[in-house]
Amino acid sequence: MLEIKNLHAKVDGDMILRGVDLEIPQGEVHAIMGPNGSGKSTLSYVLAGKDDYEITEGSIVWNGQDLSELEVDERVAAGFFLAMQYPVEIPGVGTMNFLRSAMNAVRKARGEDELNAAETMRIVREKAEALNIPLDMLKRPLNVGFSGGEKKRMEILQMSLLSPTLCVLDETDSGLDIDALRIVSDGVNAMRGPDKAILVITHYQRLLEYIVPDKVHVLSKGRIVRSGGKELALELEKSGYAEYGEDEAA
Amino acid sequence: MAAVRETIEQVKDIDVDQYKYGFSTDIETVKAPKGLDEDIIRFISAKKDEPEWMLEWRLDAYERWQSMQEPEWARVHYPKIDFQDLYYYAAPKSAEKLKSLDEVDPELLATYEKLGIPLSEQKMLAGVEGAGPLAGAPGVAVDAIFDSVSVVTTFKEELAKAGVIFCPISEAIKEHPELVKKYLGSVVPKSDNFYSALNSAVFSDGSFVYIPEGVRCPMELSTYFRINESQTGQFERTLIVAEKGSYVSYLEGCTAPMRDENQLHAAVVELVALEDAEIKYSTVQNWYPGDADGKGGIYNFVTKRGDCRGDNSKISWTQVETGSAITWKYPSCILRGDNSQGEFYSIAISNGYQQVDSGTKMIHLGKNTSSRIISKGISAGRSNNTYRGLVSAHRKATNSRNFTQCDSLLIGNDCGAHTVPYIEAKNSTASFEHEATTSKISDDQMFYCMARGLNEEEAVALIVNGFVRDVLQQLPMEFMAETQKLIGISLEGSVG
């Protein structure tokens, strides 16, 4: 169970999260929707433990463990994974090399044996194929020159390679065409399981046709203002975010 | 606090414990008295049992040196060196007149083992487990130089079968005087600069390599330099001659104990490539860099130059510079032969209070000559890292080409990176290209890597290794993985 209680967080002195309450039991998929600038990405970074995102009040507990006490990499070892809205380019670092380093770092932290080059290659290829990622891409520097869609697929590939139990996907659907959306959704659905909790952040209802959530929450001005079943997404699609304060600037 | 900013904090406590080669060895030594005069030079020459011509050569160099000034144009700062307050000769007592490996002082062998360089040929062939970053790989011939003398050279017989000479230069002076007379000082003249003159006067040992016509040297050659004695300068001299159509790949590695005082290392390396010959010279320099406050460490003032004397010859320098308090070093190529090629690939890492002023000179004299410079400077802590490079084309060097790429990576806000290119094209057909970039490891990159499970150190090492990849690939295969680890170790202090 993921339990977020009364979460307040500041970014560069501005209070962005103003008391988020959210519970996701294991085995469930929840969606957070909300207007631009409502704090969705901020929430995801706070969960990941990014520097400069300061928790001023409240708590984040995953299966009894207080995540806010942990370093970024320690949260990953504890099962957390964030598929980012804007994946970062790492020049010079081959994708395959990066994936192997990440997999082994996580395995080491979890007390598992490290994988050799051949084993990683086999595992990565298999998962890459399922996500329709060409093997050529694995030879290129990570995310450098990747298209928006390629970057998103790479995020999902990493998610499936690092065996997380708590997954947050921040606008993974943006920049994807309909085929890619289906492939990526299949990838996410494959991650579902009785021990997994998944949080899908999206601006659009479309993604939720493929990744069907157990619950939908609306985030506005740093708080969850409404929660409901999957039909809430459809309603939002029709009415828009006007009543939740679409931030013009963002 | 941002990850990178934290990194800076941690760089500030860069710590001598990081330097794992910092032990010293208790070995009985023979030293010349402190200071430098003609008598000391005669002493060194006599100790080495040198012929008269060599002594004359040294004395001539000494005379020239006395009228020369220390260069001051480099971006490095250090207190004036008192050249009379140094020992110019130190040799392990037991290493005098050695016949075979069995006679080498076990302490010495143990020292090299500790450095990850096994000197027993059986062990080398077998490869040694857990060997360090400077490890000798299986099937690599090694010349080990401890303070002023060569203690042992491995695989000599095997190389002799191919006609290759690989021996201490002190031995070559006696056994192959014609070759030494012909080539010594022919690339770096005695009076080339202050340090080369000093080296010419007092050099005590180094490696000599001769590859006969048409021979491809059957194995990697390498020399390991170790400064052990305190207050002792190390002045080694390396000479490599590749005859027509021959090929050799050579690697040198360097380490020293941690000492409070600065130690001087002023080497001269000369390479001669005749027609169609190729020399690949790699350096992994990991001298002691000094402690957290910038105390101690090696002054590395080195003159390295290669002469592409024959047409279609090629000389390639690859260097990985991680150690030394101060590095002053410009491995250069004189592209004399038509169609000759020069290459310079460099990774220079500075951390703590290290100062690096390094680069290359590509002197295009022949027609259709080409050169390529890839320099990757990484600065962390409070260090300063300067690339200084000269590319010149002579009037007669028609169609000469150069490509230069200088990339600097900064870790933190207290370090500096500087690029000082000099270009002199006296020929309108010359085409010189220069690209330079400066970047920083961004907080976002650190966060991204850590959000994939890498800890701070692993993240920095991964990003840095990505940054230097082009150059790393130039190293002999046997040394690539180990060097990658060394880079990680050098920056370990930069993230605590």
Ligand SMILES: Nc1ncnc2c1ncn2[C@@H]1O[C@H](COP(=O)(O)OP(=O)(O)O)[C@@H](O)[C@H]1O
């Ligand atoms: N680094 C930052 N510094 C200051 N304000 C920020 C920063 N990042 C985001 N914000 C602000 O926080 C608010 C929420 O942003 P974000 O979490 O990205 O929203 P969403 O993902 O819902 O579009 C916005 O008003 C945005 O301008």
Ligand SMILES: [Mg+2]
């Ligand atoms: Mg967002």
